[in-house]
Amino acid sequence: EDQVTQSPEALRLQEGESSSLNCSYTVSGLRGLFWYRQDPGKGPEFLFTLYSAGEEKEKERLKATLTKKESFLHITAPKPEDSATYLCAVQLNRDDKIIFGKGTRLHILP
Amino acid sequence: EAGVAQSPRYKIIEKRQSVAFWCNPISGHATLYWYQQILGQGPKLLIQFQNNGVVDDSQLPKDRFSAERLKGVDSTLKIQPAKLEDSAVYLCASSLRSNSGGAYEQYFGPGTRLTVT
Numbered sequence A: 001e002d003q004v005t006q007s008p009e010a011l012r013l014q015e016g017e018s019s020s021l022n023c024s025y026t027v028s029g030l031r032g033l034f035w036y037r038q039d040p041g042k043g044p045e046f047l048f049t050l051y052s053a054g055e056e057k058e059k060e061r062l063k064a065t066l067t068k069k070e071s072f073l074h075i076t077a078p079k080p081e082d083s084a085t086y087l088c089a090v091q092l093n094r095d096d097k098i099i100f101g102k103g104t105r106l107h108i109l110p
Numbered sequence B: 001e002a003g004v005a006q007s008p009r010y011k012i013i014e015k016r017q018s019v020a021f022w023c024n025p026i027s028g029h030a031t032l033y034w035y036q037q038i039l040g041q042g043p044k045l046l047i048q049f050q051n052n053g054v055v056d057d058s059q060l061p062k063d064r065f066s067a068e069r070l071k072g073v074d075s076t077l078k079i080q081p082a083k084l085e086d087s088a089v090y091l092c093a094s095s096l097r098s099n100s101g102g103a104y105e106q107y108f109g110p111g112t113r114l115t116v117t
Helices: none
Strands: A003-007 A010-014 A019-026 A030-038 A045-050 A056-059 A062-066 A070-075 A084-092 A098-100 A104-109 B005-007 B010-013 B019-024 B031-037 B044-050 B053-056 B065-068 B075-079 B088-095 B112-116
Touching: A003 A084, A003 A098, A010 A019, A019 A030, A019 A084, A030 A070, A045 A056, A045 A062, A070 A084, A098 B044, B005 B088, B010 B019, B019 B088, B019 B112, B031 B075, B044 B065, B044 B075, B075 B088
Parallel strands: A010 A104, B010 B112
Antiparallel strands: A003 A019, A019 A070, A030 A045, A030 A084, A056 A062, A062 A070, A084 A098, A084 A104, B005 B019, B019 B075, B031 B044, B031 B088, B044 B053, B065 B075, B088 B112
16 A cells, blocks of 8 residues: 655754654655645645655755655754644656655744 | 635535535646645545546545536535534645656645534
8 A cells, every 4th residue: 555654743843953854655656755844724835856766855954855765854953934844745656646644743942 | 926726715614514615726737636634634635637637536525525627727626515524624736737757746725724513
């Protein structure tokens, strides 16, 4: 069964304390992996697309990486405004189906 | 560029009543998605349209949910009759074509928060 699992469920960090969020996936064929940010009361906002193992993408304090089994979202020196839920999603090769993980709730303390 | 528009933003109904949600995608986006997001969960795909044809509705509870996308642009999602467990946020998203060999990111609307009492 195709599955996407995100960990941890929730993470509290002090401002400036770097960490990583994990997205592990078990799918029959990966077309792409997406990272989104979701603020309370809003729809998810696109961050990155990764296509193949070894690929990396960066945006401000965020860097996403991809291996054959998992993706990491590294956050460097986070600020309180980085507090949000981060969602990972995969798109399957065989039928274009998109499967979301449950997300990681990130809280950055000032 | 205008984003994905959804209405209403909030809706409260009693169980067994019906409700409809509306979505206007980003201009030029051929693919439209409806998701259900229960509090604390990731979005769950209900239905995916490519232009005005259905690509995937395998997780749509067809006994009570229906959706249409007329003329390949706007879309409506209807629930009739509603149950307590339908309380959730209903998200609409759009993207460029999803079956051309590429993986296209989705752009989401603000969602409609439905409460069934």
